[in-house]
Amino acid sequence: EAQVTQNPRYLITVTGKKLTVTCSQNMNHEYMSWYRQDPGLGLRQIYYSMNVEVTDKGDVPEGYKVSRKEKRNFPLILESPSPNQTSLYFCASSSGLAGPRYFGPGTRLTVT
């Protein structure tokens, strides 16, 4: 089954404690991206990756890092989480820039 998986689905952490949210897709897609969803703001892109070792900033990259060492994986790293990063995070992939995005189920992060 074609899918995008994210782990964990739910995470509560404290300010400053480094964390990683994993994202993996099994469709051999070149393009992957991360979004955060906040009430009243819709979804905003954090980072995207056109292929292995090629990443770039989206609209709200501050406080986040990403890496793309393998085609199937695109982890999101918060080196020092802060409460304003409390949000619902989605990973997405597609076979090309103009293709439909396949979204993961989401990771709900709470930073206290």
Added chain:
Amino acid sequence: GDSVTQMEGPVTLSEEAFLTINCTYTATGYPSLFWYVQYPGEGLQLLLKATKADDKGSNKGFEATYRKETTSFHLEKGSVQVSDSAVYFCALSGGKNTGFQKLVFGTGTRLLVSP
């Protein structure tokens, strides 16, 4: 920059009612337009898309027509079901300012359908 505006919800309907969710966009060039649906506790799923003016996207009884003259992409369904209750997002990609590397989303419209 490019942007998408959706009607605020929630939209509350009875089963078998007609649905319209308005979406307008601001973008230069020739963006592609999308509707995504988010069911409770799940990620977003592509519902339909249109890539050029006058194209009609359709899926599962939902339709939307790309109207360049009114910069709109309204979502319609003739007869909603309880199972259509979800949040619906209008989005665009490929505008001259945005390019194709991201989707620009509206804020979402919650639909509640009662039996």
